[in-house]
Structures are given as structure tokens and as C-alpha cells.
Amino acid sequence: MADFTSALYLGLRHASAGLPPWAALTRGQPAALAEPEGAEAVAAALARLQGMAAATLLPSTLHLFWDLLRQLARETRSALLLDAGAYPILHWSAEGAAAAGAVVRRFPHHDSAALEQRVRCAVRDGLRPVVVCDGFCPGCNRPAPLAAYARIAGEGGGTLVLDDTQALGVLGRGPSAACPFGHGGGGSLRWQDVGGAHIAVGASLAKGFGAPLAAISGSQALVERFVRDSETRLHCSPPSSASVAAARQALVLGAHSGDGWRARLLRLVLQLRETLAQAGLAPVGRLPFPVQSFVSRQGPELAHLLWRRLLAGGVRALLTRGCQGLAPRLTFIVTARHCQAQIDRVAQLLARAGHAAAPFASPIHAIH
Numbered sequence: 001m002a003d004f005t006s007a008l009y010l011g012l013r014h015a016s017a018g019l020p021p022w023a024a025l026t027r028g029q030p031a032a033l034a035e036p037e038g039a040e041a042v043a044a045a046l047a048r049l050q051g052m053a054a055a056t057l058l059p060s061t062l063h064l065f066w067d068l069l070r071q072l073a074r075e076t077r078s079a080l081l082l083d084a085g086a087y088p089i090l091h092w093s094a095e096g097a098a099a100a101g102a103v104v105r106r107f108p109h110h111d112s113a114a115l116e117q118r119v120r121c122a123v124r125d126g127l128r129p130v131v132v133c134d135g136f137c138p139g140c141n142r143p144a145p146l147a148a149y150a151r152i153a154g155e156g157g158g159t160l161v162l163d164d165t166q167a168l169g170v171l172g173r174g175p176s177a178a179c180p181f182g183h184g185g186g187g188s189l190r191w192q193d194v195g196g197a198h199i200a201v202g203a204s205l206a207k208g209f210g211a212p213l214a215a216i217s218g219s220q221a222l223v224e225r226f227v228r229d230s231e232t233r234l235h236c237s238p239p240s241s242a243s244v245a246a247a248r249q250a251l252v253l254g255a256h257s258g259d260g261w262r263a264r265l266l267r268l269v270l271q272l273r274e275t276l277a278q279a280g281l282a283p284v285g286r287l288p289f290p291v292q293s294f295v296s297r298q299g300p301e302l303a304h305l306l307w308r309r310l311l312a313g314g315v316r317a318l319l320t321r322g323c324q325g326l327a328p329r330l331t332f333i334v335t336a337r338h339c340q341a342q343i344d345r346v347a348q349l350l351a352r353a354g355h356a357a358a359p360f361a362s363p364i365h366a367i368h
Contacts, residue, residue, distance in 0.1 A: 002342040003316045004332040009170050009290045010185075010261045011337035012210030012253070014246040022241035031058075031238035032230070039238065042247045043215060049186045049251065050168075050201060052217035056227050057247075059239050061165060061214045063232040064202045065093035068216060071229050072130045072159060073102030079122035083133035083144065085109030085323035090132055090163055103127060109137070109323060112148035119156040129158035135188030135201075136167040139323030141285020141293065143167075146194045153198060160199045164188050169208015169254065170262065170290065180288060181262045185254055197222075209250035213239035261336040265290060269334050271343045276330075279350040281306075284322070284329060293320060293329040303328045306353055313349040315342075 027034055039057050047055035058064045072078055082094050084106045098104045105122070107114040119129045131153040133144045146162070153160040164187040171191035172184035182191050185208060189195060200218040205211040216226055227233065269288040276283065281294035296302035307319050307330055318331040332346075
């Protein structure tokens with residue numbers, strides 16, 4: 001089976017035999033009392049990779065953003081200004097903050113002009129703007145306009161909060177036409193050359209680095225306040241020793257081999273885009289990001305047919321609706337572990353399927 005549904009973009013799996021041993025998965029203490037061994041070193045390395053001053057680890061982005069948005073809303077009278085196309089965890093966390101009394105307003109996906117208007121209204125109402133978005137949206141295959149978002153938030157005396165789960169490990173500094181992913185894998189801020197002490201980045205390492213934990217990065221003052229006031233660090237377990245060991249290994253390996261993995265990943269994605277273009281399917285967006293969605297010029301029904309034909313032929317792909325709830329698209333997630341033969345298999349099956357259209361009932365997945 002050729003599986004194009006895994007988001008382990010760089011192909012890191014961290015088998016137990018390849019990790020240093022640990023005495024216990026957990027100490028049975030919350031992070032507020034004791035960090036797992038190696039957690040501080042991993043957080044420091046991750047902050048350096050992202051170009052941030054400091055970082056701390058959490059079990060997941062749900063823990064992270066649930067805490068962070070509530071904290072920011074409590075510190076001053078704030079308005080959480082949420083990109084409408086953001087990943088569901090950001091929406092859930094904003095709803096949690098709203099239940100605690102925060103003002104939450106949404107603005108159209110990637111619309112910096114609409115955001116600027118929301119910020120002006122918030123400031124006029126005596127509210128400090130907290131802009132919340134994803135760094136990169138695979139649903140529409142576009143980066144957020146982070147330079148504009150950061151400027152707008154800063155001019156309003158507010159904060160930009162970024163979920164960079166998708167980009168971390170894949171995008172990095174100095175992108176070019178020949179190297180669109182850039183170098184280092186430090187994420188969206190590095191890729192767009194954006195910075196500022198008023199920016200906070202939350203990200204899971206589960207995709208780019210294959211380690212099931214998350215980190216918040218930002219200024220030294222912001223991270224120290226988060227650590228001091230975090231409720232999930234007080235009431236929940238920290239990341240396991242195994243997760244911390246996997247993250248440490250991923251960062252070390254990525255520093256030595258990451259650009260090579262990204263170069264291989266780029267070649268495979270470009271081959272897939274060319275293969276499906278020849279089959280009459282148009283890619284969504286221009287960037288060769290590992291998540292690639294395709295639409296048919298003959299209508300959305302063909303996506304169902306092709307999905308069923310691929311599955312019958314031993315290829316697992318996804319049917320998605322993306323960030324805007326559009327008609328179903330055929331979606332492939334490419335990793336550095338895929339090979340040319342698997343791309344060729346997709347081409348063979350699509351050639352056999354032709355352009356016949358027939359509706360089939362199939363599961364629809366939301367991709368962010």
C-alpha cells in the first residue's frame with residue numbers, strides 16, 4: 001500500500017531502539033513541579049531554530065493555546081482577533097477564552113485589510129488586540145501574510161499569536177526559486193523574515209519532527225509569564241520522557257541532514273504535481289508544500305471516483321474540503337520516505353481511471 005495520508009513530512013519515526021533509554025515515561029508530577037529530563041535543552045534548541053529568545057514544552061498545542069489565549073485575555077482587556085480559516089484547535093481555544101470572558105472576533109481568511117479594520121475597532125473600544133492565525137494553511141496552500149499581521153498587531157499595541165505546526169521543520173530561512181522551502185526548518189517567521197518581541201509562536205513537533213509534543217516560543221518575558229501562570233502546567237502531566245527524547249534526536253538529526261530531506265521532499269512533491277497535471281487535475285496553490293490538493297476541471301464528482309480507484313489500486317489518499325469548505329478535492333500528503341515508484345503508481349492508476357465521472361460516498365477530511 002502506498003500511503004499518502006501521513007503528516008510525518010520529513011519521515012522521522014523515532015523507533016524505541018533508536019532513542020536513548022529512559023527510566024520512566026513520567027515522574028507523576030506536573031510540569032510546574034518538575035520538567036522531564038532534557039526538556040529545557042530541547043526548548044532552548046527549538047527557540048534558537050525559530051529565531052526566538054526562549055521556549056518551553058507542553059504535551060500538545062491544545063494545552064498550549066488553551067492556556068496562552070486565556071492568559072493574554074486576562075492580562076489586559078483584550079480582543080482575540082481570529083483568522084476565520086485557522087486550524088480548529090485555535091477556534092476551540094478561543095472559545096475557551098470567550099467562556100472566561102474574553103472578547104473574540106473573527107476576520108476573513110488571510111485578509112489583512114479586514115484585520116486592520118478589526119484592530120482599529122478594538123483599540124477604539126479600549127481593547128488590546130491579540131491576532132491569532134496559522135503560519136501556513138495547507139487547505140489553500142498559502143502562507144499567512146505575517147509581515148502585515150505583525151505590523152498591524154504591533155501598531156495596535158497588541159500581540160501576534162501564531163500556530164506554526166505545519167511549517168516547523170519544513171519551511172526555513174532564505175527561500176528561493178531553486179529552494180522554495182528555504183533552509184533549516186525554523187518555520188514561517190524564518191521563511192518570511194518576520195520578527196518582533198510582540199510575536200508568540202506555538203507549534204507541535206509531531207509533523208515536521210515526528211515528536212508528539214508542542215512548544216511555545218517568544219520573548220523571554222512572554223515565556224516566563226506563561227510558565228509562571230500556566231494552568232495546564234499545573235494541572236496536567238508534561239510531555240513524556242520518550243517524547244522529549246524523540247524531539248532532542250529530531251533536532252540533532254535535522255541540523256545535520258534536514259536540508260537533504262527537504263530537497264528530496266521537494267523533488268517528490270514536484271513530481272506528484274506534474275503527474276496529476278498530466279492527468280487533468282489542477283493543484284490548489286503554487287507552493288510545493290508536502291500537502292497537495294487537486295481539483296478536476298470536469299467537476300467535483302471526479303474526485304470521488306479517483307479516490308476510489310486509487311484505493312482499489314493500493315494507494316491511500318484523502319478527500320478534503322480545505323479551509324473554505326469547498327467542493328471535495330483529492331489530497332496527497334508527501335513525505336521524505338516516499339519514492340518515485342509510488343508516484344509512478346499514482347500516475348498508472350489515474351491513467352487507467354481516465355476522466356469518467358461517478359459519485360461515490362466517501363469520508364471527507366478537513367486538512368489544516
